[in-house]
Amino acid sequence: MDNNLAIIYLSIFVGLLLIASVSVFRQVLKSRKLESTMSRLRKKLTKEKGTSQEYYELASIYSEKKLFSQAITTFQKAIKAAEEEGEENLAYIYNGLGYAYFGQEQYDLAIRNYKEALKSKPDYVTALNNLGHAYERKKLNAQALEAYEEALKLQPTNTTAKRRSDSLRRLVSA
Numbered sequence: 001m002d003n004n005l006a007i008i009y010l011s012i013f014v015g016l017l018l019i020a021s022v023s024v025f026r027q028v029l030k031s032r033k034l035e036s037t038m039s040r041l042r043k044k045l046t047k048e049k050g051t052s053q054e055y056y057e058l059a060s061i062y063s064e065k066k067l068f069s070q071a072i073t074t075f076q077k078a079i080k081a082a083e084e085e086g087e088e089n090l091a092y093i094y095n096g097l098g099y100a101y102f103g104q105e106q107y108d109l110a111i112r113n114y115k116e117a118l119k120s121k122p123d124y125v126t127a128l129n130n131l132g133h134a135y136e137r138k139k140l141n142a143q144a145l146e147a148y149e150e151a152l153k154l155q156p157t158n159t160t161a162k163r164r165s166d167s168l169r170r171l172v173s174a
Helices: 002-047 052-064 068-085 091-103 107-120 125-137 141-154 159-173
Strands: none
Touching: 002 052, 052 068, 052 091, 068 091, 091 107, 091 125, 107 125, 125 141, 125 159, 141 159
């Protein structure tokens, strides 16, 4: 009986160890890929002018790594390159720039960039969620609620907007 119990415990332990190993391995691969892409883009963009897509990709990596000041500078280069390329839909770049400002707790600049993203793409639900979050941080609950409700009109299944608007409705009506 004790032998069977030991085998069961050992099997569970080996199973958990295997799951943990696979998770760590996947994270290492993801990190290496990200670092490789960042290195390649940095080299290229220091030597020559890049496309808006290249600047956007590098800025997004900086944001993911919480290097917000580098992300802001790179997103601004992406906007400039996109304007030179004649790109009209700058929503994703402005949203990324807003996110980087938000990461630095510069909420007014974040709000301004989220609004720019929405000018370019009025049905951009992610930018509406981000705008609502920035308004919340500034304690502008009525505006935050409005942004989340607009997101819900466009995407009724949006769990973030639903959760936050329910919470804000209680605050605003109290």
